[in-house]
Amino acid sequence: MNHLPLIIKREYLTKVKNKSFIVMTILSPMIMIALIAVVAYLSQLNNDKVRNISVLDESGLVQDIFKDSEKIKYDVLKGISLENAMLLSIKSETYGLLHIAKIEDLNTVSNHVKFYSEESPSITVISDLEDQLESKLTNINLQNNGVDLGLIESSKIKVNMIQESFEGEETSKIDSIVKLIFGGAAGYLLFMFIIIYGNMIMRSVIEEKTSRIIEVIISSVKPVQLMLGKIIGTSLAGITQFVIWLVLGGLLMLIVSSVLGIDFAQMQSPQQEMMKQAMENPEMSMKVQDIMMAFFNMPLTNLVVAFILFFISGYLLYSSLYAAIGAAVDNETDTQQFLLPILMPLILAVYIGIFTVIEDPHGTVSTVFSFIPLTSPVVMLMRIPFGVPIWQQIVSLLFLVGTFMGTVWFAAKIYRVGILMYGKKPSYKELIKWIKY
Template sequence: MNHLPLIIKREYLTKVKNKSFIIMTFLSPLIMIALIAVVAYLSQLNNDKQRTISVLDETGYLKDVFQNTDNTTYSSLNGLDLETAIALVKEKEDYGLLHIAKVDSLDDISDNIKFYSEESPSLTVISGLERRIEKRLREMKLQKDGVTLEQIEASKTSIDIAQESFEGEKSSKIDNVVKLAFGGIAGYLLFMFIIIYGNMIMRSVIEEKTSRIIEVIISSVKPIQLMMGKIIGTSLAGVTQFVIWVILGGVLMVVVSAIFGIDMMQMQTPQQEMVNQAMQAQGAQAMAENMITAISNLPIANLIVAFMFFFIGGYLLYSSLYAAIGAAVDNETDTQQFMLPILMPLILAVYVGVFTVIEDPHGTVSTVFSFIPFTSPVVMLMRIPFGVPLWQQGLSLLLLIGTFIFAVWFAAKIYRVGILMYGKKPTYKELFKWLKY
């Protein structure tokens, strides 16, 4: 008699009715949104901070360079020596003092600029000062050589190389960013899903084994049915939890932004701010057009179908191994010796995806690892946005399914013996012996 549906139902209901599961399902989004809101609020405070920077320019060359902004005010100190200027800045409690020492030539200015402050200055502030000074000195040197500002402006040229395939499909630089984002998100979701819910399956097996409930269950259910029921039931519980997280997280973000007036987009690192400035320099309209073109060029239907199959195949493959580990040991401490062989392919897949696929998605390394079943779910999902032939996707999926079937057989052998073994820490040698039973 096939008890698989009953086992799946039991596992699912046991998980979703568990108090800790319910609490963490609703508490995790609250904690995450609270952390995001706190970081956004602190970032917003930092971005709104008013700074006064005093400038002591003994050369007189850079007096027109520093223009006040919404958050930064520049105060010019003329006719003062350095010691007096520092004392004055300390007394006024200004953010800092930018000192440009008097020099004989323009070439010596760059080596005679210092910023004095009570505390370490912001990277963004220093980078902004450096950009302004560099621009002004470049213009002055060109003017010294007889080049006018009009000629300097006329000489500036923006290059944006148009990209087009031999079949006439147009693309842009932003295409690679969008493709990497889609592939990276898909691979990362699979990686996290395997880690979180694979461990949940393993703990579930260990709990039932140590409580001796498994001895009663196994008397009327085949081990492979029990193992598959645990995997599928826990997976459905995980999907339920994930959907609740997404919905609840989205609602909470909107509510927090509306009630507390916190802009989640304020969480900008100095690197992100530099990227935003570069994007603004290229033109917001052009960037928007390129983004729309990049998204329209994505094989959306292929991505959705491939994501479903590779996600399910990869998760079931690793879940069967997690279940086998749970059956082989008596407690979570003993699982550590068996976890490394499972985690290494996953970690390797992420590294190959991040450092190889983006640079050469159709290269030998990327292609080979997209066929290896233990790495293909992550690597192939990251390759597909760049355009992978359907025969390669099909072959990779067949290899993944074949390996999953073998892994289920392998895990069921260990599961059948391991769930009734107590009091002894198994070795790899003993696991291989169990396969012969």
């Protein structure tokens, strides 16, 4: 008798109807969005503050370069001593005082520029000031040495390399970034999915053990059927949750940004600001069109098919191990010892994905780990956007499916014996013995 659909239905419905599951499903995106909104709002608040900076230029070389911007207003002081300038600056509560001493030799200028302030100033402000001073002083220096500035400016040549593979496929930096994001997202999604729902499967197995219903159930169904039903049912619940998260998260994001006027793209850190500046150069602008191009340049069909296959087999491989662990122990606190060996390859895979695949998607390390079954789902998913030969994908998938079947067999053995064992936590040696039962 095939009870698999019945078991899947029950597992799915119990998970989905569970109160904490519902709360998590609805609350998580809200909390996430709220958190992002708060951070965005705060950073916006911070950015809006106008900083007043007093400037005392005793050298008289640079006073004309300070142009007020949205965020910084300059107050150029003239004809007062440094002590008075400081007092004035403290009194008027300016952000800080920039002092350039009288300079005889331009080359020693760095010893004569100081920034006084109450608190330590922000890195962006300092580097901004430094940049302005540097370029101005360099220009003065160049002029003093008889160099024509206009000539330098007009002689500049920009290079934007066009990348092309030997097969004639054009790529660009944007391409690489888009591929990276897609591969990374796919690998990370699988990682998260395994951790969250693998644990859920494990807990559900433990629950059946502790509630002592297990013997009643397996007098009606085969343990393997129960295990598979559990894995599939829980995974479907997981997919439901993920889809709700995506839809709800997107919707909330839209609402929050339109109602509160917070632009999520405007969340800036100093580094991002620098990057933005770099991208504002017309030669490097990232147009939506380019991104779309990059997206469609990826081997999309291959990507989707590989994603589905690797995701499913990788997930089943790990979740059957989780189920076996659940069957081997009596309570959740005993699971640590057994969880470590399955978490290790998973974490390793993500690290390899992040550090190695980005650097060199077809290097030895990336290639080898995209064949080893426990790491291949994550690593391969990250590699595929960069174009992996089909034969490699097939071989890797065959390894994975073979291992997956072996693991399910192994897990089912452990499961079959484990669910009826109560009391002492088994050792690895005992687990091996169970397989022979």
